Amino acid sequence: MERSMAVERAVVMACEDNVVTAICDLPAGEMVRISEEERVELRDPIAFGHKFARTAIPKGTYIVKYGARIGRATSNIRPGEHVHIHNVQDIVDEVRRDAR
Amino acid sequence: MKTSVLGYWRKDGTIGVRNHVAVIATVLCSRHVAEEIARQTGAVAITHERGCLELGDTKAHTELVLRNAIGHPNIGAALVVGLGCEQVSARRLAETEAGKPVRWIDIRATGGTTKAIAVGIKLARALSKEIEGRARERAGLDELVVATQCGSSDTAAGIASNPAVGIVADWVVHAGGTVILGETPSLYGAAGVLAERAATPDTAARILEITDNIERYYARMGRSLREANPTPGNIERGLTTLVEKSLGGIRKAGTTPIKGVVRPAERVCGKGLWIMDTSLGLGTHVSTDMLCGGAQVMLYTTGGGNPMGSPLGPVIKIAATPDTVAAMQDSLDFDASPVIQGTETLAECGERLVSCLLDVVNGKPTKAEQLGSYAFAIGTIAS
Incomplete structure (x- = not known):
């Protein structure tokens, strides 16, 4: 997860993540560089600290950050779309049940 | 990198990184007298809203907090101030062997507020004379007990400040020291x-x-922890779920195995990474419990910016959000925003934070210490 010294505008916490976190305010339409070969075009404006989809995330599948599931998509989320409480539900009960 | 620190050896074999006289109120009713004595003598005041009309685990916890505050390695001497009729007796606390000078007064037996302040000032000055001029001595890094906490969490804390603290936590554990992770409600979504x-x-x-206990406590009231967590502030700053918040929070604890779990304010006796169940405690309750657990210093990450220190020891305030760093300069000790701005790697930031920690341990005052911005509070226990 170590980032390079190059100035990035968004950060992926683990390689298996399907969301990216903005580390500055980003306007809709911006083409954000994720890595040398990966780019995502933003469909929504993304504020500092907020997340957008790195890939298409189908309804009912997990949102993955830090290499771990953090929630479940409540609608089909397209790449570059804002990922937050309007399209994600918490999975805290599921995670705790699986821990036993 | 340094291999030792300078501190004050205590009779119980711990090392203090500060050498305060503490004036400790046993109960809310003796708060004014204790604060006045401390204000006029340069001692630190330890006051709170507890000490009477308490039941069960909460009552036992209050007494444990006050006993461990007196016994804290950063406290060189203590004056305990009671009213005279409260559950937590000043005399009982003061007569528990602490390996350091401890005196006590009751306001009623001393003849009222004014007389108690006058007598207390004399006692506090005498205590100060007893411990002043003590020199710091060398101690190994394995004597360090470092507490970790976060407040006003945001995404930048999860990306930069908390992982930087995690690097320090691993460094402390590898050096043979102890690290404490707590904030039970925030661990909830990462318990697995x-x-x-x-x-x-x-x-x-x-x-x-310990995380089930919290949920059970709220369930008995027909409520859930999830109603209040993540907070509106967390959500506004981009945290979507409790699981996400928890995963960001536990990055403070680094990567080493968890050795054990202690009760709120219980002294941590082992080395390595420990979890303290801080129960329902929030903010200052958690800082108080963790420092009472024997931590000489706390690493506190704050997204939005929190200015509070503790009379028990230095609290190093760390922020990574550029706006927070700009707005709260007089209250923050460490700027992790270069990681967010891409001008520093996490490893470099962690190394810088180790240096900052060692400077503070060796005596450099934190911003809260410079400002005298101290808070002490005792929480409620879910049982």
Whole structure:
């Protein structure tokens, strides 16, 4: 997860993540560089600290950050779309049940 | 990198990184007298709203907090101030062997507020004379007990400040020291991940149990922890779920195995990474419990910016959000925003934070210490 010294505008916490976190305010339409070969075009404006989809995330599948599931998509989320409480539900009960 | 620190050896074998006289109120009713004595003598005041009309685990916890505050390695001497009729007796606290000078007064027996302040000032000055001029002595890094906490969490804390603290936590553990992770409600969504890191099956079970206790407490009121967590502030700053918040929070604890779980304010006696169940405690309750657990210093990450220190020891305030760093310069000790701005790697930031920690341990005052911005509070226990 170590980032390079190059100035990035968004950060992926683990390689298996399907969301990216903005580390500055980003306007809709911006083409954000994720890595040398990966780019995502933003469909929504993304504020500092907020997340957008790195890939298409189908309804009912997990949102993955830090290499771990953090929630479940409540609608089909397209790449570059804002990922937050309007399209994600918490999975805290599921995670705790699986821990036993 | 340094291999030792300078501190004050205590009779119980711990090392203090500060050498304060503390004036400790046993109960809310003796708060004014204790604060006045401290104000006029340069002692630190330890006051709170507890000490009477308490039941069960909460009552026992209050007494444990006050006993461990007196016994804290950063406290060189203590004056305990009671009213005279409260549950937590000043005399009982002061007569518990602490290996350091401890005196006590009751306001009623001393003849009222004015007389108690006058007598207390004399006692506090005498205590100060007894411990002043003590020199710091060399101690190994394995004597360090470092508490970790976060407040006003945001995404930048999860990306930069907390992982930087995690690097320091691993460094302290590898040097033979102790690190404490707490804030039970915030661990809730990561209990499974933490249980997998437990050194023993018993510890794994305890991690799940302490987080279950919180949920059970709210369930008895027909409520859920999830109603209040993540907070509106967390959500505004981009945290979507409790699981996400928890996963960001536990990055403070680094990557080493979890050795065990202790009760709120219980002294941590082992080395390595420990979890303290801070129960329902929030903010200052948690800082108080963790420092009472024997931590000489706390690493406190704050997204939005929190200015509060503790009379028990230095609290290093760390922020990574550029706006917070700009707005709260007089209250923050460490700027992790270069990681967010891409001008520093996490490893470099962690190394810089180790230096900052060692400077503070060796005597450099934190911003809260410079400002005298101290808070002390005792929480409620879910039982």
